[in-house]
Amino acid sequence: MxxxxxxxxxxxxxxxxxxxxxxxxxxxxxxxxxGPFVARTVAQAKAAGVDTRVVLTGRVVKVIKADEFLMADDTGELLVFTPKGALEGLDAAGSVVEVIGRIDQNFMYTEIQAESVRIIP
Structure with a gap:
């Protein structure tokens, strides 16, 4: 034994x-x-796990609500949830943005919970 x-x-x-x-x-x-992996493209974000940090740069395809929009880069599209009112008063559709946040899984799709969104002039 x-x-x-x-x-x-x-x-x-x-x-x-x-x-x-x-x-x-x-x-x-x-x-x-x-250090920890940080997703820098939409494709990397979709392939990474929940709570992975992201720093994405892309364009706003469509503003859905004052705190929700669809963004895209050369590798794909993702839904982004922002802090309440982060896009309020801004005409963000078509703008280039930098999104810093974390990946979240909602049912069958990947989304980003943004900590900050900055429109790049």
Whole structure:
């Protein structure tokens, strides 16, 4: 019984080391030591997990409400929810914006919960 336990423990250790090595060599432009991943395109945001930070630059396709709009870049489109009134009084449709926030999953689609939205002149 002791021999079986030792073999299982050793196997678990080897598997853990192998998985750690694989994760540290993950595909991407930023090394693993550079900190958390930040999505910079709509395609990256859609592929990333919930709560991933985003810094996106794109154009406003359609303003849906004073706190909700559809944005697009060269890689796709995403729905963006802004802090209440962030777009109030601005004619944002067609404008180029920078959105900083986090990815949220709502039912079957990905959206952005924006912390800030800045219209780029």
């Amino acid at each position: 002791l021999r079986v336990s030792m073999v299982l423990a050793l196997s678990l250790l080897v598997a853990t080391v192998a998985i750690s090595a694989e994760l540290s060599q993950s595909v991407g432009s930023e090394p693993a030591t550079a």
